[in-house]
Amino acid sequence: MVTKGNAFDPNCPTRTILDRIGDKWTVLVVLSLRSGPLRFTELRDGIGRVAPKVLTQTLRRMERDGLITREIFPEIPPRVVYTLTPMGGSLIEPISVITDWAETHVPAITKAQAAYDEFA
Amino acid sequence: MVTKGNAFDPNCPTRTILDRIGDKWTVLVVLSLRSGPLRFTELRDGIGRVAPKVLTQTLRRMERDGLITREIFPEIPPRVVYTLTPMGGSLIEPISVITDWAETHVPAITKAQAAYDEFA
DNA sequence: CCTCGACGGTATCCATTGGTAACTGGCTAC
DNA sequence: GTAGCCAGTTACCAATGGATACCGTCGAGG
Numbered sequence: 001m002v003t004k005g006n007a008f009d010p011n012c013p014t015r016t017i018l019d020r021i022g023d024k025w026t027v028l029v030v031l032s033l034r035s036g037p038l039r040f041t042e043l044r045d046g047i048g049r050v051a052p053k054v055l056t057q058t059l060r061r062m063e064r065d066g067l068i069t070r071e072i073f074p075e076i077p078p079r080v081v082y083t084l085t086p087m088g089g090s091l092i093e094p095i096s097v098i099t100d101w102a103e104t105h106v107p108a109i110t111k112a113q114a115a116y117d118e119f120a
Numbered sequence: 121m122v123t124k125g126n127a128f129d130p131n132c133p134t135r136t137i138l139d140r141i142g143d144k145w146t147v148l149v150v151l152s153l154r155s156g157p158l159r160f161t162e163l164r165d166g167i168g169r170v171a172p173k174v175l176t177q178t179l180r181r182m183e184r185d186g187l188i189t190r191e192i193f194p195e196i197p198p199r200v201v202y203t204l205t206p207m208g209g210s211l212i213e214p215i216s217v218i219t220d221w222a223e224t225h226v227p228a229i230t231k232a233q234a235a236y237d238e239f240a
Numbered sequence: 241c242c243t244c245g246a247c248g249g250t251a252t253c254c255a256t257t258g259g260t261a262a263c264t265g266g267c268t269a270c
Numbered sequence: 271g272t273a274g275c276c277a278g279t280t281a282c283c284a285a286t287g288g289a290t291a292c293c294g295t296c297g298a299g300g
Contacts, residue, residue, distance in 0.1 A: 007219060008168050015144075022142030024135075028128060031144060041276050048128050051259050052278060076267050077276045087228055094214075094221045099127060100216045102137040108207055109137060110174060111172025112186025119127040161249050171288045173248065196296045198248040 020065060021091070025050060025058040030084065030091050033068065037083040067091065121144065130163050140185060141211070145170060145178040153188065157203040187211065 007014050020026055028047045032038060038046065044055055057084060062068045067088035073079040127134050140146055152158060158166065164175055179202060182188045184200045187208035193199040 002216070005267090007151065013226045013230060014219065014222045017226065018219065021218060021222070022144065022147070024139060024142065025140070027138060031127065043273090044277095046128070049259095051261095053280090056260065057258095058280065059189060064233055064234075064236040065229050072277095078266090078278090080277065087225060087232075090225075091221065094217045097214045097217045098141060099134065099138065101211065102134045102141065105207060105210075106133045106137065109185050110133060110227065112207075113184055116184040116186075161246085164248095169288090171290085173251090174288065176249065177287095194250095197245095198249090198295085200248060 003072045017065075017099060020061065021094075023058065025054060026067075026093055028080075028097060029058060029062060030088060031069070033082060033088070034092055038081050039081045040082070043082065062088070132145075137185075140181065141214075142177065145174060146182060149178060149202075149214055150187070150208060150215060153202060153204045153208070154212055159199045160200050160202070163202065165222060182208070 001079055007018060009015065025047070029043060032043055032046045040052075040059075041053070043059075044052060045052055047055070059068065059070065063070050069085055070085050071081045071083070073081070127138060129135065145167070149163065152163055152166045160175070160179075161180075164170055164172060167175070179188065179190065183190050187203055189203045189205055191201045191203070193201070
């Protein structure tokens, strides 16, 4: 049925990656870094309310996955800069496709929800 | 910075939709229904281990969002059929873009993870 | 007759996780 | 001196995800 490395197998790495991409904060980090490297606080402030803990987790995961790099400048005050890797940058395209879809279908979905709730 | 209805605002409906799409099970349901309507148990068995509760939640949400329809045939034994709406079907494209990306980058990501863990 | 299984789910419980609030350390500016 | 910045970390807690068990209704089988 599903020919290529199928996402239905929980052990399939594709599934894991799908989970990463599906992660709310990961998407927002990619979009934030789209126009250039940013520091921790810049990311935190740019993205709406993110708990620093969660942001750290997200960034570490992304670093591990090779989507971003983390550069530490041992200055005072400390400076840490996050940059999209080429692979991370290649995610912008797919993400744009999704966000475009979402934006064009917002009205239809909102309407569907209203219609559904009508009968509830 | 972000021109179009920006996903950084937690109240932006785009964000909500992004969360939906990011949902593991939603994606798998769409892919499952790609080749035609299915019944509850067919979905449950087709998708790897899903708790029925979670599948129900997912399906209800998708129905509310107008991505699928739910038809009940008052037979014995009961029969409930889920079908992709045109809007739901239009999600296949974007999802394919993502899964394609995931599949092509699986090796690179796996390698990145291994390299990262080397130093841990 | 009595039980068993199919079907499309609930109900109940537990583990993991997402998120909040407070704190750290080193230095600088007031 | 003390207040604040930076990049987090460390409790702690509510919510969510998920596994398991169960429900009513019916026909089939023994």
